[in-house]
Amino acid sequence: QVRLVESGGGSVQAGGSLRLSCAASENSACVAWWRQAPGKQREVIAVISTDGIGESAKSLSDSVRGRFTISQDDSKRATYLQMNNLKPEDTATYFCAAGPLRGGRIGECLYPAWGQGTQVTVSS
Helix, strand or coil: CCCEEEECCEEEECCCCEEEEEEECCCCCEEEEEEECCCCCCEEEEEEEECCCCCEEEEECCCCECCEEEEECCCCCEEEEEECCCCHHHCEEEEEEEECEECCEEEEECCCEECCCEEEEEEC
């Protein structure tokens, strides 16, 4: 089982930036950032997936596109979420999740491994 550890959360004012990091014990085809706000369902906001033979894909949810970016280092064991122009509605616990491709299809992922989460609080 892949072990995931998130870091980089904190408290910022609206308009500020944070960079979250996810350190993985081994590579996975898919790594994603999810978030869960109080009283709301967990939602996926950023995904990076690779098929192992050179093709990769990134996707961002509508709620964060244009403000957040997902990236990985060359080892693919560190995945980052750069969050700019943060809004109070971005306040949530942010989770890193990882797993294989579903049916081998890039962009379609399963997430059996989860980190413990890191809190992001954005004040107005």
